[in-house]
Amino acid sequence: MDMVITTDRVHALESMVASLTELLTVQEKVVSEQSERIMKNEEALRESNERFLEFIREAAMRLKTPLEVVEENIAGITSDVERGGCDTADVALQLKIQMKNIEQIRQNIIDLNKAITEHGDELSDATRKFLME
Amino acid sequence: MTFCLSSIKDEEIYLVMASAAEIRNKNIELIKMLQAMDYHVLVIATNQPFDVLKKNFEKNGIPMEKISVVDTVTKYAMGHDHEPESNCRFVSNPADLTAIGIAVTESLAGLKGKKVSLVFDSVNSMLIYISSQNITRFIHFVTNKLRLMRFAGIFIAVEKGLDPDVLTQLTMFVDTIIDMDKNICQNPEPAGDLKV
Numbered sequence: 001m002d003m004v005i006t007t008d009r010v011h012a013l014e015s016m017v018a019s020l021t022e023l024l025t026v027q028e029k030v031v032s033e034q035s036e037r038i039m040k041n042e043e044a045l046r047e048s049n050e051r052f053l054e055f056i057r058e059a060a061m062r063l064k065t066p067l068e069v070v071e072e073n074i075a076g077i078t079s080d081v082e083r084g085g086c087d088t089a090d091v092a093l094q095l096k097i098q099m100k101n102i103e104q105i106r107q108n109i110i111d112l113n114k115a116i117t118e119h120g121d122e123l124s125d126a127t128r129k130f131l132m133e
Numbered sequence: 134m135t136f137c138l139s140s141i142k143d144e145e146i147y148l149v150m151a152s153a154a155e156i157r158n159k160n161i162e163l164i165k166m167l168q169a170m171d172y173h174v175l176v177i178a179t180n181q182p183f184d185v186l187k188k189n190f191e192k193n194g195i196p197m198e199k200i201s202v203v204d205t206v207t208k209y210a211m212g213h214d215h216e217p218e219s220n221c222r223f224v225s226n227p228a229d230l231t232a233i234g235i236a237v238t239e240s241l242a243g244l245k246g247k248k249v250s251l252v253f254d255s256v257n258s259m260l261i262y263i264s265s266q267n268i269t270r271f272i273h274f275v276t277n278k279l280r281l282m283r284f285a286g287i288f289i290a291v292e293k294g295l296d297p298d299v300l301t302q303l304t305m306f307v308d309t310i311i312d313m314d315k316n317i318c319q320n321p322e323p324a325g326d327l328k329v
Contacts, residue, residue, distance in 0.1 A: 061265060061294070062260055066258075068291065069255075069257055069294075072156070090182075094182065096211065097182060097207075099210075104261050
């Protein structure tokens with residue numbers, strides 16, 4: 001009797017071990033797939049962050065520098081006018097150039113805002129509208 | 134005149150950096166010095182119109198006979214054509230690098246056989262209309278042309294207005310970097326000489 005019980009137990013244990021091994025294999029597969037997915041997500045996030053940082057750097061350079069250029073140009077025109085002897089047509093032309101520069105800087109800001117709104121899902125519609133106008 | 138600028142050599146390409154406030158006066162100083170060295174100067178003007186440049190040059194005793202200009206701003210700001218000038222090519226739009234490239238190529242071709250220096254004024258004002266990546270490509274294109282034709286070139290920039298990576302790329306196209314504020318000439322190569 002004892003012998004039969006022992007054999008049954010052994011079979012049951014073998015079956016449990018087989019099930020556990022199968023479970024372990026499935027878990028290993030799941031963990032491997034998950035870690036692969038996490039690695040891919042991390043890579044995508046890293047690439048996205050790099051692109052975003054690159055974009056921010058370019059945007060900063062294309063806003064800060066042009067504003068300084070316009071500031072210095074207007075300071076130069078003002079100083080020429082204050083010194084006297086300036087041709088009105090020349091002053092007008094130089095101011096027109098600065099107006100065009102400012103128009104373009106405004107367009108650059110709109111482009112920057114457009115890029116932000118395209119990637120900022122949490123922004124409200126009102127904020128999006130404000131940034132784009 | 135600073136030591137660095139007076140040591141400019143034939144057929145070499147320079148990146149001249151100055152503060153934003155100084156850049157206006159420095160270009161006059163630079164062109165005066167180049168003419169004294171018998172250069173014909175081709176100015177790529179991306180910030181000041183030809184009419185104003187011409188008057189400033191004349192006021193400072195710079196004869197226009199040895200000056201050529203590629204003006205990228207006048208036509209765009211006026212909205213119509215400027216009267217033709219023998220020594221100036223007017224480009225319609227400062228963002229049109231193809232048109233600027235053609236004007237530079239034609240102007241340089243017209244000066245073949247002369248002792249020529251190109252003065253690019255300035256890298257920073259171009260950033261209003263063009264991305265840093267395209268400016269870098271354009272400067273590479275111009276420096277290649279200058280080297281093929283054995284001409285000298287000076288690119289003026291405001292150091293603090295440029296991203297360090299962009300600045301590093303620009304330094305790769307030139308032979309010497311001149312910091313006018315600190316009066317330092319530096320060879321961009323790792324083992325380059327440094328003169329103060």
